[in-house]
Amino acid sequence: MSDSDSPPRKTLLLVDGSSYLYRAFHAMPDLRAVPGDPTSPATGAIRGMINMMQKLRKDVRADYAACVFDAPGKTFRDDLYPEYKANRSAMPDELRAQIEPIHEVVRLLGWKVLHVPGVEADDVIGTLACMARERGIHTVISSGDKDLSQLVDELVTVIDTMNDRVRDLAGVEAEFGVPPRLMVDYQALVGDSVDNVPGVDKVGPKTAVKLLQEYGSLDQLIARAEEVKGAVGQNLRKALDWLPKGRELLTIRKDCDLKDHIPGFPDLEDIVINGQDTEKLKVFYEKYGFKGLVKQLELHDVPPELLEEHKKKERAAPAGGLFEEPDLSGLSQATNLQYETVLTWDQLDALIAQLEAAPLVALDTETNSLDEMHAEIIGLSFSTAPGVAAYLPLAHSYAGVRDQLPREEALARLKPWLENPERPKLGQHVKYDRHVFANHGIEMRGYAHDTMLESYVLEVHKPHGLASLAERHLGRSGIDYENIAGKGQHQIPFQQVPIDKAAEYSCEDSDQTLDVHLTLWPKLERDAKLRFIYDLEMRSSETLYRIERNGVLIDSRELQRQGHELGQRILRLEQEAHELAGQPFNLGSPKQICDILFTKQGLPVIKKTASGAPSTDEEVLEKLAEDYPLPAKILEHRGLSKLKGTYVDKLPQMVHPRTGRVHTHYAQAVAVTGRLSSNEPNLQNIPIRTPEGRRIREAFIAAPGHVIASADYSQIELRIMAHISEDEALLRAFREEMDVHRATAGEVFGVPPDEVSSEQRRYAKVINFGLIYGMSSFGLARNLGIDTKAAANYIDRYFQRYPGVKHYMDETRLSAKSRGYVETVFGRRLYLPEINSPNGPRRAGAERAAINAPMQGTAADVIKLAMVKIQDVLDQHKRATKMILQVHDELVFEVPEAEVDWVRSEIPRLMAGVAELRVPLVAEIGVGPNWETAH
Known part of the structure; x- marks a missing residue:
């Protein structure tokens, strides 16, 4: 028999289950058999293990297998x-x-x-593996x-699927520099700190x-250890008695x-890979709350003709019909997608007719950029029923690309449906898609749902990306973007992805x-x-889409002037620091700063890094700056350099060429408290405690004939504390419009409010x-610069005066x-996965969050209610x-x-x-030619 006629070599697949279960435990969120119940058994490692085993079986064809x-x-x-x-x-x-x-x-x-x-x-x-080798099995x-x-x-062959x-x-x-036959020798020399097996010191x-x-x-x-020179040779010779045992251990x-x-044994037939036990798996999945996996199993028993019947019913359903059969959410797992x-x-006209008739359409955009203000549409996909989707390629560009409909003409034909508020639409992160359509002159209307926000409200402590949602709720694993576009420096832009691959990827996303929506x-x-x-x-x-689209006008010349002045000050600080140090050094190098402060000048070491070196972080420098001038100079230099690089120099570069404005992005589904975060650029973190930081806001200006107005809530979190705690003294202070800090000082220090000193306030x-x-009490002591006992006494007095708190x-x-x-x-839920943790510091952190989160979260809800209400008016x-801006409890206009009054x-x-x-909300407003004067 020739080689070509010989049967294919069989494969044995072995899984290092102990490695897998630790990875599953640390990779998955805090899942519970009863979601949201921290006393219910944990299931994250079980769920992760199922995912990994299913994926491995799909990726590696094997005849024999063992975990x-x-x-x-x-x-x-x-x-x-x-x-x-x-x-x-x-x-x-x-x-x-979770092991059993x-x-x-x-x-x-x-x-x-x-x-x-x-x-x-x-x-x-x-x-x-040795036994399989002897039988010629891979x-x-x-x-x-x-x-x-x-x-x-x-x-x-060993594969590491987590790291590809x-x-x-x-x-x-x-990877290691030696062939496999020398790996044990290599390990014996290096040692294994994880298993506490010493190697040769300093090798x-x-x-x-x-x-x-x-x-x-x-x-x-x-045998030739005497030939090895230097410290390596000395350490090697010291380890000669140990090395044989070390190698044996490894x-x-x-x-x-x-x-x-x-x-x-040694026959392998007992580890032939078998089919899954569907009935028992269903019982198992139901026991541990894996609803998506139960649906996945049920689909294996659904005849294709029944699946098709379900889809026909969905397409013919009246408005709202999609929500009447949520159990159909898993039907798109069928093989006949x-x-x-x-x-x-003709196809586009038929698609538009289908969109017009559908009660709800999931819509996905494929673009050439993640920057929503610059992104252009490459293609669109639409899903009108589970398992049914269509991809419209519009701007793919590569050798041999098939004919596509011209983008602007096709979008013009879709525009009436896209802009019709009576045609309900669904997306994943629809704010981004709104921008993308706006870049093509289309003002999207009719977005009824956003799966990212559905997840954010239901399970704020978990990831909200589509891949994670599909995996978690449907048991579906989708096509990875890197599989169609490559990764790293070899990744191609989406317009160069072949249309057939792009269609499968995009249709899967909308599907x-x-x-996911039908489940959530x-x-x-x-x-x-x-x-x-x-x-x-x-x-x-x-x-937020409107705020981001509006953008804010920047005075680049003002920032240029500030940048020049900051540059001069930074240079002077550098010279002053060199004089104090007695030599030049790089103020941006933690290593050189460490050498100057602790080796040359002998300053006290406050704390150390993980590697054992003295720390030079901001907290350490602030502590040292209380007694020594050089750390103070380094701190000031560091702060001004960061200010210059992050804002003064960068903001003019971020002005959009089409609008002449800076457009920040508000991440809506990130903070567990409901707060928004601003990025690219981050306009919420401009420092305002220093004159230099406040001055940056002078560069945020209004267009000719306009002014800037800044409105913010006064002491909103303290007011919310009064409302939630129902403490009579705190409620009275706000209802009578007292200075709440002066009132608190009067209670804590036992003096009439009008006799409270500025220090007491x-x-x-x-x-x-x-x-x-x-x-x-420790944190309060550090903030006030007093001893812990005095701080504890203040806290005790506070609680005596405010028992409701x-x-x-x-x-x-x-x-x-x-x-x-x-x-x-x-009613926003703020989950605390660590609230019952056996780890003391983690549990304490969760308890602090439990106290603060309702106030921060309520403040976030209030500012969102205000944004929506004001925009409506x-x-x-x-x-x-x-x-034009939202910054914590502040709105900027x-x-x-003519509209100032x-x-x-x-x-x-x-x-x-x-x-x-239970207490009045109070908002204050200022007006001026720029943000700083308006604040």
Whole structure:
């Protein structure tokens, strides 16, 4: 028989289960069998393990397969060396509780599960790989453990799926510098800190490779140890007695007795890969709350004709019909997906007719940029029912590209539907898509839903990307962007992706978006409070789009002047620092600063870095600056340099060439409290505590004939604290319009408010805001510069005068521990995954967050309500005033001079009236030619 006629070589697939389960545990969020219930069993590692095993089975075709775990108890290595793995921390209890279910589900997925007492998983893997080699069977080992590289040869390959790494003969040598046959020698020299196996002192990877290349093996190196010169030689000779034992500890065994674990061993037939046990898997998935996986299993039993019948019903359903059958969300898992590529006018006309008739359409844009103000459409996809989608390529550009419809003409034909508010649309991160369409002159209307925001409201503590949502809720894994476009420096722009690949990728996105919506929307509909928050987020998204689109005018000449002045000051500070140090040094180099401060000048070491070097971070420099002039100069130099580089020099470069304005991006689904974050550029973090920082806002100006108006809430979080805690003294202070910090000082220091000193008021202000953030007596002492005992005394006095605040804090901690989340006044849920953590610092951090989050979150809700309300009124009254910035509790407007009086009176009134609390909301407004003068 010729080679071409010989049967294909069989494959044994071995999974390092212990490596997998740790990766699954750390990679997945805090999932629970009962979502949102922190007392329910953890399931994150189980879910992650299922994902990884399913993906591996899909990616690697194998005839035999086993998943190998470490067995509990000691191994022969512990007898050989009692200190083996002594440094390893104990397995987390939450992971330990998931091991048995993981073993069970891996078996149900069709894998042989092995855990052999007395030896490690690596040894079992090594034994099976050796046995397969003897039979001419190719072995693929899936693990991130580098130790398994010593098993690699012509028939054994190690793959690390998490890092997309293949360790074959060439891969091992390229990665470590030695071939697989020398990996044990290499490891013995370098040692293994994870397993507490010492190597040769001061011999790292490069030195080990050099020694093995020169001497050929560890045995030869030991035999000729006297020839090795210098410190390396001395350390090598000191380790000669240890090295043989170290190598023995690190050598993977290939002769384990597996007879009791694999019947018929050494025959491999008992580990033939099997089909999954669907019925038992369904019971398992239901037990642990994996609804998406249950749906996935059910689809295997649905006849194709029934799937088609479901789709026909969906297409014919009246408005709202898509929401009546949420259980159909998994139907797009079917193998007969109906994905179409639209290349002719007739196809486009048919698609538009389908869009017009559909009760809801999921829409996805493919563009040439992530910058929404510059992005242009390359293609669009639409999904009208689960499993049904169409891709419209419009601007692909590569050799051999098929005919496409001209972009602007095709968009013009779609424009009536796109701009029709009566045609409900759905997207993932629709604010971005609004910008993209606006770049082509289309003002999108009719966005009814955004899956990113649905997830943000329902599960704020989890990722909200489409791939994560589909995986988590549907059990669907989609096409990775890098699979169609490449990665790194070799990645091509989307317009160069072949249309057939782009169509599959984009159709899948819109299809999955619809699927995810059908799963999440019923959950929101059932909860009135969450529905309110979701509606607020959807309306905020539209308002933020308007703010981002408006942009802000920048005086580049003013920034240029400031940049010149800052440059001169930075240069002077550098010279002054050199004089204080007695020599020149790089003020941007932590290493040189460390040498100057602690070696040359002998300043006290406040704290150290992870590597053991003295720290020179901002906190350390601030502490040292209290007593020494040089750290103060370095701090000032660092602050001004950052200010210049981040804002003064950069902002003029970010002016959009088409609008002449700077357009920030507001990330809506990032902060767990509901706060917005600004980026590219970050206009919320411009420092305002220094004159130089405040001066930057002078460069934010109005167009000719306009002024800047800045409106913000007064002490909003303290007012919310008064509302939530219902503390009588705090409520009275706000209702009687007292200076709340002066009132607090009077209570804490036992003096009439009109006799409170400025220093006492400052202390009270720190206490008021500090306690909102859960500040301890230690933190308060550090902030006020007093001892901890005095700070604790102030806190005790505060709680005696404001018992309602103390009661609120205690009750909130207890409630958070039992529910796993806290709520804002309006019902936004703020989850606290660490609230019952066995880790003390993490638990304490979660408790502080539990106290503060309702106030921060309510403040975030209030400012969003204000944004939406004000934009509605501006539109209703056809005002030319534009909202141009949102910064924490502040809204900034560009106002025509003719509307200044209206803005002065109406904006504070509208802001104060968006919510009814037990104390009045107060908003203040200022007007000026620039942001700084208006503030």
